[in-house]
Each structure stands twice: as structure tokens, then as C-alpha cells.
Amino acid sequence: MTPQPPTSQPLTPAPLTDRLLRSWLRCRRRAWLDRFGEPGERQWNAHRALALSDQLRSFQTLLPQRPGHGEAACADGAPGVVGLRLRGRGPQGLQVESHPALLERIEGQSRWGEFAYRPVLARQGRRLTREARVVLALWGRLLAEHQQAPVPHGLVLAGEGRALQRERLALGGGLQHQLDESLQRLAADLDPATPPPLVSDRKKCTLCSWRGLCDQEAAAMGHLSEVSGIGGKRREMLLEQGVTSLAALAGRDPEQLAEALSVYGEQHREIAAELVDQARVQASGIPEPLGEGSALPELAGAPGVLLYDIESDPDARDDFLHGFLVLERDGAGGWNEAGARYQPLLALQEHGEQRLWQRLQRLLVRYPGWPVLHYGETEVIGLVRLAQRQGATEAEVQQLRGRMLDVHARLRRHWRLPVSSYGLKAVAGWLGFAWSQKGVDGARCLLWWRQWRHWHRDAGRRGQASRLQLQRIFLYNRDDSLATWAVVRWLLAQD
Ligand code: SF4
Incomplete structure (x- = not known):
């Protein structure tokens, strides 16, 4: 559904805020929706909660004492200050407003006395993004005006405790130029009558x-990003070749398109027919087999299967949960789905990897010859690397690899489906599978895990809430295995 512009426009335009600027730097449409979108269409998203909890831990490591609040705390020279609202003028007289996440007192001279402040930002991910740099530049500029003292640097933090990383970021020169340009373009994009288009690379979504709203719009208009295999760059190429929608792509002659795309490189020529076929299947809604034979012949004589799914904290490089669903034959050639048993192995880093490896080995030995089914490469990569680190011989590693079957790879080899993504959520969803916890995704699970870790370290807070959090993580992980089984069952039914 296309978002509707507001019916009347305020006489004085609202100021451009740091939050709007951050949204705009991610996606122009997002800033527009933040200002004019229907609040009810907005979905809660675990990524923001994750970012805020990471930020809090970084800040608490930098300044263990509670920060002061607002103008009064600055006047008192508090070591850390939150909640200060800064206002000023941007290029072309634009009104600008920001709330720095944290200000740290430093040496210097300001209107408050023999000290000054600098803004502090907690970085997400491994690299400092353009978005974070430009927002920090805005904080620095408005703070300099407010404290009547220059702010040549901002401080960027990442991590916590002994692993806290600090980086000084110079806020002058080219960054100020980028800030001015971004503010002017943001103001121009906030025309209430015209929402900017969907972002080209929809991985950002x-x-x-606003993803739910934009997904609906993308599906309704047959946006090219709906075709599995088309990212931002490929979409641009297709647009240049006059292919503007899923339906248009489905109607193209594959050979002509291959010729047209070859100007961008041989790899694009080779993918052209695949894109047209995928668009045709999505347009028709009918799955297409890609060859003869069973997708999973190994299951024909198997006494049972283990469905395996790992949950990870990528920033901590921590595979914290190895979940297995034990599913046996029912004695009549079918599968005893009602009797499936979920077995989670929680991998606490403080217990060491050796203990985890022993537990995994004991479990795998208990079900000799049972295939281990997983969706995607994560599990085989994680388990094989773990085995190698623990000194498994080459023969043992090969045996392990031989037992593991990647359901995603088999599906891609044998079927073309009317789905916009071959991820587990999209494929199992297309098959009618529903996760038992509504709206939960990997980010929400990660948030629960980090909260649980935090509580678990804090003996005073262990208890029912902590147990409940762990049960939710297990339930999510078990559902992923059940979703994988839904895909396997469908593949077996096609044989
Ligand atoms: S869902 Fe995607 S296209 Fe829509 S506002 Fe967000 S980032 Fe932009």
C-alpha cells in the first residue's frame, strides 16, 4: 500500500533531527516515513533494542558512574551527560536539532568553566559507517555552538569491559561538508506529497x-527486488535495459537479455536466463522441478534424522546454542513427528570449547548413521571448524561432513520456487509453516540471549525471568528445526 501524504502541512516546518538524518542516511524513504508515515504501520524491531543495549554497556564501561542530565549537569561539570537537547541552524537556514547519546567532559574551556564536552557514539558492527560519522559531526557542530567552544573530535566506542575499543574521530573538513550536503538533501526529500522510492538494495530493509509496509508495496508493484537473486546493482542494470518490474522480467527473452547484460560482465550474461526463469515461477506461483531424482535420497534408508540449528552472536563470534531435533521412523515407513524430541546444547564460553565438543560427540555417537539435516552452510562450517580446533583427524572430519545434509542446497539444486527469497523463513512460510512465537526473528533471539547472559552473570537477578528468556530462545531454535523439517517433508512428498 503506497503511504499517503498528510492532508495539511504545518506552517513552520519541524526541525531536522539527528534521528531523521540517521534514517535518511540508511534510506531516503525511511526518513520520509519517520516523519509522515502512519505510526500504527511501524513494527517493533529488535535491532534498535540490540543497539541500545550495546550502547548502554559501552557507555557504562567508559563512565561507570551514572551520568548527569541536561543543562544543569553540564553547568556542574558532570563527567558524563545525557539528555541535552541541542538546537541550531544548518545550511540555508534549516532548523536542526539533536540529542547526543552521551557527552564526555574533557579538558578545555567552555561557557560553563574550565572544561568542555565532546560527543560519544557507540559503534554498531565492525566498521564505523558513514551514517555514524555524519551523525557524530552533527552532534559536534551543535555542541560547539552550545558550549561556545570548538569540538574538533568525537569519541567512538565499541564493545564493553576490558574489550572496550575507543577511537577519536576528527569532525572537521570533509565531514562537515558531507553533513551540510546530507541536511540539504534530507530537507528536499521531506516533501509531504512524494514519498521517495523503495531502497535499491532491499537487504537494508x-x-x-517500516519493512512490513514496504514489503506490501514491493509485492503489489512487482518491484524487481522481489525476484530472488536481484540485489541493488543487478536491479540498476535491469532498469537501464528497460526491465522495470517482475512481470516485465518474466516476459523477456532470456537470450536477448543475456546479450544485453553481457556489457556489464560475463557473470551477468550467465545469470540472465536464471533470473527470467525465477521471475516466471514467481509470476505464475507454480514451483518448477529442475531435474529428475530425489532431492534427499540419503533419507530413504535412514532410521532417523537429526535436525540441527545453531544460534550465534556474530559480534562475539559465539555459537551459543546447538539445537537438535531427534526424529525417528515410525515403523511403517513414515516419520514419528509427534514423538520428535528437542535437545538443546547450550555452549557457555566459560565452560570451554572442549566440553562442548565432547557433548556434541556423545550426542552424534548415540545416533550412528543418522543424517544431520540443516538449512544453509552455517552449521556445517561451525561444526567442522570446531572439530578441527579440537584436534579431530581428517578422517573424522570427512565422516562428519558426510553425515551433514544441507537442505537449502538440495532445494536449490532440485526446485525453483515462487518465493522472493530462499531463506528458511520465506520458504517455510510459503509452505504454510508458522513459528510459534509471533514476530520473532534472529535479532530478537540474539537480544534475548544477551539479556540472559547479562542476568546470568548477575546472581541476584537469576530466576524466573532468566529461565523464561532461555525457554524462548530454545523454542525459537526448535521452531527453526521444525521449519527445516517442513521443507524436507515437502521435498520427500515430491519424490
Ligand atoms: S523498509 Fe526498506 S525501503 Fe522501506 S523505509 Fe525501510 S529501508 Fe527504506
Whole structure:
């Protein structure tokens, strides 16, 4: 559904805020929706909660004492200050407003006395993004005006405790130029009558609270990003070749398109027919087999299967949960789905990897010859690397690899489906599978895990809430295995 512009426009335009600027730097449309979108269409998103909890831990490591609040705390020279609202003028007289996440007192001279402040930002991910740099530049500029003292640097933090990383970021020169340009373009994009288009690379949408609304619009208009295999760059090429929608792509002659795309490189020529076929299947809604034979012949004589799914904290490089669903034959050639048993192995880093490896080995030995089914490469990569680190011989590693079957790879080899993504959520969803906890995704699970870790370390807070959090993580992980089984069952039914 296309978002509707507001019916009347305020006489004085609202100021451009740091939050709007951050949204705009991610996606122009997002800033527009933040200002004019229907609040009810916005979905809660775990990524923001994750970012805020990471930020809090970084800040608490930098300044263990509670920060002061607002103008009064600055006047008192508090070591850390939150809640200060800064206002000023941007290029072309634009009104600008920001709330720095944290100000740290430093040496210097300001209107408050023999000290000054600098803004502090907690970085997400491994690299400092353009978005974070420009927002920090805005904080620095408005703070300099407010405290009547220059702010040549901002401070960027990442991590917590002994692993806290600090980086000084110079806020002058080219960054100020980027800030001015961004503010002017943001102001121009906030025309209430014209929402900017969907972002080209829709991978960015995973982190966005407007995703539900934009997904609906993309599906309704047959946006090219709906075709599995088309990212931002490929979409641009197709647009240049006059292919503007899923339906248009489905109607193209594959050979002509291959010729047209070859100007961008041989790899694009080779993919052209695949894109047209995928668009045709999505347009028709009918799955297409890609060859003869069973997708999973190994299951024909198997006494049972283990469905395996790992949950990870990528920033901590921590595979914290190895979940297995034990599913046996029912004695009549079918599968005893009602009797499936979920077995989670929680991998606490303080217990060491050796203990985890022993537990995994004991479990795998208990079900000799049972295939281990997983969706995607994560599990085989994680388990094989773990085995190698623990000194498994080459023969043992090969045996392990031989037992593991990647359901995603088999599906891609044998079927073309009318789905916009071959991820587990999209494929199992297309098959009618529903996760038992509504609206839960990997980010929400990660948030629960980090909260649980935090509580678990804090003996005073262990208890029912902590247990409940762990049960939710297990339930989510078990559902992923059940979703994988839904895909396997469908593949077996096609044989
Ligand atoms: S869901 Fe995607 S296209 Fe829509 S506003 Fe968010 S990032 Fe932009």
C-alpha cells in the first residue's frame, strides 16, 4: 500500500533531527516515513533494542558512574551527560536539532568553566559507517555552538569491559561538508506529497521498522527486488535495459537479455536466463522441478534424522546454542513427528570449547548413521571448524561432513520456487509453516540471549525471568528445526 501524504502541512516546518538524518542516511524513504508515515504501520524491531543495549554497556564501561542530565549537569561539570537537547541552524537556514547519546567532559574551556564536552557514539558492527560519522559531526557542530567552544573530535566506542575499543574521530573538513550536503538533501526529500522510492538494495530493509509496509508495496508493484537473486546493482542494470518490474522480467527473452547484460560482465550474461526463469515461477506461483531424482535420497534408508540449528552472536563470534531435533521412523515407513524430541546444547564460553565438543560427540555417537539435516552452510562450517580446533583427524572430519545434509542446497539444486527469497523463513512460510512465537526473528533471539547472559552473570537477578528468556530462545531454535523439517517433508512428498 503506497503511504499517503498528510492532508495539511504545518506552517513552520519541524526541525531536522539527528534521528531523521540517521534514517535518511540508511534510506531516503525511511526518513520520509519517520516523519509522515502512519505510526500504527511501524513494527517493533529488535535491532534498535540490540543497539541500545550495546550502547548502554559501552557507555557504562567508559563512565561507570551514572551520568548527569541536561543543562544543569553540564553547568556542574558532570563527567558524563545525557539528555541535552541541542538546537541550531544548518545550511540555508534549516532548523536542526539533536540529542547526543552521551557527552564526555574533557579538558578545555567552555561557557560553563574550565572544561568542555565532546560527543560519544557507540559503534554498531565492525566498521564505523558513514551514517555514524555524519551523525557524530552533527552532534559536534551543535555542541560547539552550545558550549561556545570548538569540538574538533568525537569519541567512538565499541564493545564493553576490558574489550572496550575507543577511537577519536576528527569532525572537521570533509565531514562537515558531507553533513551540510546530507541536511540539504534530507530537507528536499521531506516533501509531504512524494514519498521517495523503495531502497535499491532491499537487504537494508531487514533492519527497518517500516519493512512490513514496504514489503506490501514491493509485492503489489512487482518491484524487481522481489525476484530472488536481484540485489541493488543487478536491479540498476535491469532498469537501464528497460526491465522495470517482475512481470516485465518474466516476459523477456532470456537470450536477448543475456546479450544485453553481457556489457556489464560475463557473470551477468550467465545469470540472465536464471533470473527470467525465477521471475516466471514467481509470476505464475507454480514451483518448477529442475531435474529428475530425489532431492534427499540419503533419507530413504535412514532410521532417523537429526535436525540441527545453531544460534550465534556474530559480534562475539559465539555459537551459543546447538539445537537438535531427534526424529525417528515410525515403523511403517513414515516419520514419528509427534514423538520428535528437542535437545538443546547450550555452549557457555566459560565452560570451554572442549566440553562442548565432547557433548556434541556423545550426542552424534548415540545416533550412528543418522543424517544431520540443516538449512544453509552455517552449521556445517561451525561444526567442522570446531572439530578441527579440537584436534579431530581428517578422517573424522570427512565422516562428519558426510553425515551433514544441507537442505537449502538440495532445494536449490532440485526446485525453483515462487518465493522472493530462499531463506528458511520465506520458504517455510510459503509452505504454510508458522513459528510459534509471533514476530520473532534472529535479532530478537540474539537480544534475548544477551539479556540472559547479562542476568546470568548477575546472581541476584537469576530466576524466573532468566529461565523464561532461555525457554524462548530454545523454542525459537526448535521452531527453526521444525521449519527445516517442513521443507524436507515437502521435498520427500515430491519424490
Ligand atoms: S523498509 Fe526498506 S525501503 Fe522501506 S523505509 Fe525501510 S529501508 Fe527504506
